[in-house]
Amino acid sequence: MRDAKIKALLPVVNKPARYTGGELNSVVKDSGSVDIRYAFCFPDTYEIGMSHLGMKILYSLVNARKDAWCERVFAPASDMEDAMRTNGVELFALESGESIKSFDLIGFTLQYELSFSNVLNMLDLAGLPVRSQDRPSLTPLVIAGGPCACNPEPLAPFIDIFLPGEGEEVTNELIDLLKLHKSRGSSKLEFLKDAVKLPGVYVPAFYDVEYNNDGTIKSITAGNGAPEKVSKRIISDLDTVFYPESFVVPFVDIVHDRVVHEIFRGCIRGCRFCQAGFLYRPIREKSPETVSRQSRALCGITGYDEVSLCSLSSSDYTKITQLLEMLLDWSQPENINIALPSLRIDNFSDELMEKLQCVRRSGLTFAPESGTQRLRDAINKNVTEDEVIRTSRKAFSGGWTAVKLYFMLGLPTETQEDVDGIAVLAQRVVDEYYANPDKPKGKSVSVSVSASSFVPKPFTPFQWEPQDTVDMLKEKQDRLRGKVTTRKISLSFHKREMSLMEGVFARGDRRVADVLEFAWRSGCKFDGWDDCFDFQKWSRAFEQCGLTPEFYANRRRDFDEILPWEHMDYGIRKDFLIAENKKAHSAVTTPNCREKCAGCGSNKLNGGKCDALSQNMV
């Protein structure tokens, strides 16, 4: 089975258990008895990829079929990659130890823009040409999905098929179709022409993009029977949708090493900077009964002692208290912890606080996002300073001594006053700790302020906005550093050049693909890692390709400019996004979806249904 060549590498690399496979609940099948072999690739390290819920879902979903075998593939760390290249070992799947070159499907999940160079590197490491046109045979077919597939253009020449939206249904449809065409001996073109008839299948090669002299897009034209606009796929009912009965339990310590359970998709909040809040609409909740039952079964089969509830804003789950009651009912006697991240500040009720006393006490994280009320209104983060302070007070009297505050620098309309406001707010939280009469004796408070750089993303009201330049961000970071006067507040920032590259790929067009390939060929990979990111190489790649990062990141677009993702349909109406953008510039807020439907249009993909609406009516 496992190649002796791979075995010889393991004793000489770091953390070899990342490459051995054989973890509990990993699925090994007889390769001779399946029709489709699927390599699910996560373009980052094992520790990151194994924490990803989407992979767990699709891995189990494909392996539930008798005719297909899904295996896991991660980007090897540099020491392993070097050893593999030196010894002629191709990128292999963990379950079989076999090169993925001969697989039928190679699927990448695109979770963040700075993993794009790893996609190219992994294809190359598998011994495959990176460009789709240089892979003429039907298989392996290279597909990609995940949030970054909403603007797939920077990866267009490399990927055969993108699957925008939720993958639970379309993955099976695509496997069925590929199986059929494989048995017929179809050509790649014949298969792709048939595949675009499936809803939510985007074949970039079937679209022709023309440019104006100023570099903006003139037109995007569909051919070969492909639809003019590709709609993302969504799952209508979360209670009946496939959910894994088991998780692969890794040996090595991964980032999120616990049972993870998604309690709802979408978000009612409409924060204007937040791409996830728009991409995953409309709201669909899973019932507390289903969450509790599935979580308990997963704990039994994995042996995990922690369940983490995941969503974009867990306290907006309508039955949160009921769910916690149900979970604690069995988790406490079994010594299992319940973790509840993504809590909002404003609806942190006393009842919820009381339940939280019983769940594991980790750090408490708030995301005020900006330092002043005016800017919070502009970005529609409907949280007031009083709410931040009141919740901090509750948390401190509940025994917490550490608080994390998340902010962004470079938001549209931001002024110096807004930057200073971050330091002021953090200081008020520190003061609140010392005003608490019950504070633990001799214990200091720790307020960690993380100020990331705002990157405008597609399908948000800020998709037309210029991103702050590297110099502007440096000035703001320096200014904020100067305003913090106590060591009780720690500050952390994002690497500015990384944010620039993130912005380029978030809103880039097809021409950026050349930059990506050039940069990767000159050694760029793991760009999301501080110790690997090499901005000089990226700058040189832009020069070579006759493009500038500023054109993509720092330029304001007109509302009528054709955007690179114009042919992708995520349900959200463009005029809604324009209206939201205008409201941002006059600092006017929009009520959350439960208070009043803002008419974003996303429910049209779900037959007009949205759980935020139906809950209003009862």
Added chain:
Amino acid sequence: MRSVRIWFKKTGSAKYISHLDLNRFVARALRRAQLPLWYTEGFNPRPHTAFSLPLPLGVESVCECVDIKIEGEIDDGEILRRISGASVPGIEFYSVTEPVLEPPKIGFAKYEFIFFPDDGDGTALKDSIASRLASGSLPAEKKTKKGTMRQLNLAEFISEARTDLCDGEVTLEAVLTAGNENNINPLLLARVLLEGTSYDYRLAKITRLKLYDAQHNEYR
């Protein structure tokens, strides 16, 4: 509440599971096995586990053991049956006993080393290893618990050693001091024995065969 000692083998690619990772693996296997465990009393109650002697990453073993605490009625055969059902290939639970000696009593461990000479003729390698062992001088550097380097002569910590040649493979069976004091990592011995040869010590197959107390009685 009673203590039980669970014995297991750690072979094949399971040798790449580090000691810390093994800790987590066993804790989860115990939960999956649904054993009536005794939990520590603290804010985060956890089952009690104590490993007798950590195994270095990359070394296999046929004599590992972990002590756990059981609260409730269950016989040893049932414990073994349940924990075996909760394991993975490479980690094979094979016996459940009552602990006789406490882990600090461990004084020695026996290891088997198998070296694979590339040229298929192991005579030269075997002779070289045997003569180094016979010389009585095997200088090595070992990191102390304080983080400083300590110079030592490994020969003083080997109480028994036998080299052999079989089908081109050079084997060595050696008893090394082990436990809290003067624990010798078999990988360190492999490195010193192969220094100056063309063989990579990391590719040697090393297996822990037995544990002993300070009087060379079998650890039970």
